[in-house]
Amino acid sequence: MRTSSTIDRKINSLYVHIPFCEHICFYCDFVKVKKPQDPNVIEKYLDKLEFELNEYEDKLDEIQSIYIGGGTPSCLNEEQTTRMCSLLHRYSNKPNFEYSIELNPESVTREKLEIYKKFNINRISMGVQTFDNELLKKIGRIHDNSIAINAYKLIREVGFENVSIDLMYNLYDQTKQNIQTDLNYINELKPDHISWYSLIMKEKSVWGRKNMKVPENDELFDEIVNQGLKELGYIRYEISNYSLGEKNKSIHNMSYWNNSLFAGVGIGATGFEQIDGEYYLTKNEGNILNYKKEFEHLSKEDYYFQIVMMGLRLVDGIDISLDINKEIYDFYKQKIEEKIKDNLLEIVDNKIRCTERGFNILNEILIDFL
Ligand SMILES: C[S@@+](CC[C@H](N)C(=O)[O-])C[C@H]1O[C@@H](n2cnc3c(N)ncnc32)[C@H](O)[C@@H]1O
Ligand code: SF4
Structure with a gap:
């Protein structure tokens, strides 16, 4: 299914x-x-x-x-x-x-x-x-x-x-x-x-x-x-x-930041694409006249992490009323609750977002989601 x-x-x-x-x-x-x-x-x-x-x-x-x-x-x-x-x-x-x-x-x-x-x-x-x-x-x-x-x-x-x-x-x-x-x-x-x-x-x-x-x-x-x-x-x-x-x-x-799919063309350009239901990060590797698209397959966990990493950059955060984000919330529930206790994350209007303190150390927060 x-x-x-x-x-x-x-x-x-x-x-x-x-x-x-x-x-x-x-x-x-x-x-x-x-x-x-x-x-x-x-x-x-x-x-x-x-x-x-x-x-x-x-x-x-x-x-x-x-x-x-x-x-x-x-x-x-x-x-x-x-x-x-x-x-x-x-x-x-x-x-x-x-x-x-x-x-x-x-x-x-x-x-x-x-x-x-x-x-x-x-x-x-x-x-x-x-x-x-x-x-x-x-x-x-x-x-x-x-x-x-x-x-x-x-x-x-x-x-x-x-x-x-x-x-x-x-x-x-x-x-x-x-x-x-x-x-x-x-x-x-x-x-x-x-x-x-x-x-x-x-x-x-x-x-x-x-x-x-x-x-x-x-x-x-x-x-x-x-x-x-x-x-x-x-x-x-x-x-x-x-x-x-x-x-x-x-x-x-x-x-x-909102987990949409995007394509990148030209040397060095990155993309986020879906093929046959699977997610891939893409990058054009090589030199300016001779490059080719490399695909990095994302496991379910990689995909979830990708959404968290991008979404927490937004001041409004990640909308957990959307099905996929609810899935992510359930997956990371324990970690999210710990961060809420530490006053690094908060849930406001159904959105998980960084507190002001959390925003300043976003990279450190993300390491714990890896
Ligand atoms: C890669 S540039 C391309 C646009 C254009 N060539 C320019 O110079 O504005 C895009 C923006 O990334 C930012 N940027 C580039 N290198 C950066 C760095 N090491 N740290 C922070 N911002 C950087 C700069 O503000 C730059 O305008
Ligand atoms: S080296 Fe080129 S791309 Fe990079 S900041 Fe300067 S002008 Fe922009």
């Missing part, structure tokens, strides 16, 4: 990875390469994406969102951008579709923004990281704050109504005052959504290879960021994500 967790489900969203960057930032270990001089390499990469999308046949017909991320999708030229958008047009050409693209400030142009608009891209996510010019240099960015502000204004001028910015904190030499300056810019620009990540030291990044460690800050940046954004009217809905009102939560990202 099939339980609720093994009924075949449709793929809900699509992630498309564009791995090219103008310059490599010191903290970053995402799958990326320096943009090749030879445009044929990018052409071939787009051919490979086309091939990969075709392999999905009709399995992507019901997706509700696309996220083009990177790397730096905005470093493609106009012709390449048009080709990329054309490949995705048959999936995105429908109402109520969230269609996002990641941009770096230095490669934003009016012409490219107009191409995005023409192809129905309706959500922009721009990597700002900080508005402090000295810090930008120290982390290896090639834009300064005036480039970021002008790009942001141009994005609005071309008519994008849903704009997110990425920021980072806990950077080297970052002060409370720097964070306050970032908050002041947010107040001025009013992006609809903010992803504000605490620096994670990645072994394969430029800094990681030099054995640098995350700076120890005694300035309680988490609190300053959370409190500052709250005062500006942003709702924290996930550990690192904040929206100006309910309607600006990222539908695409919510699908990762």
Whole structure:
């Protein structure tokens, strides 16, 4: 007999990875390469994406969102951008579709923004990281704050109504005052959504290879960021994500956290798919022109853990009125009750979620669910 967790489900969203960057930032270990001089390499990469999308046949017909991320999708030229958008047009050409693209400030142009608009891209996510010019240099960015502000204004001028910015904190030499300056810019620009990540030291990044460690800050940046954004009217809905009102939560990202199925195309892209009732995590492994999808089968326990790991990132937590989540609750009941006693988890309105204390040590909580 099939339980609720093994009924075949449709793929809900699509992630498309564009791995090219103008310059490599010191903290970053995402799958990326320096943009090749030879445009044929990018052409071939787009051919490979086309091939990969075709392999999905009709399995992507019901997706509700696309996220083009990177790397730096905005470093493609106009012709390449048009080709990329054309490949995705048959999936995105429908109402109520969230269609996002990641941009770096230095490669934003009016012409490219107009191409995005023409192809129905309706959500922009721009990597700002900080508005402090000295810090930008120290982390290896090639834009300064005036480039970021002008790009942001141009994005609005071309008519994008849903704009997110990425920021980072806990950077080297970052002060409370720097964070306050970032908050002041947010107040001025009013992006609809903010992803504000605490620096994670990645072994394969430029800094990681030099054995640098995350700076120890005694300035309680988490609190300053959370409190500052709250005062500006942003709702924290996930550990690192904040929206100006309910309607600006990222539908695409919510699908990762809410246990929806998603496909990833392009080098390094990950997915979560179901085949013949079984769940798999997928990852495209190899190099930019020669990669292939690897499938990691999830046992029932792995699948449950996956849902808990993603769901507890949400401020609202995991809805146990849904059958599958009730199954998970029953499976982990004893552990959940222990964490409730320790004031790390709580159940509110039928949702299991982290308490404020729990949110700060989510990774430690998750280890106990393994
Ligand atoms: C991988 S980047 C891709 C988007 C784009 N190229 C950019 O630089 O903004 C996505 C976001 O991840 C965040 N990020 C990357 N590496 C990080 C790290 N080591 N720690 C925390 N956040 C990181 C940055 O805020 C970045 O904007
Ligand atoms: S942070 Fe963005 S621009 Fe910088 S190296 Fe990573 S993907 Fe490229």
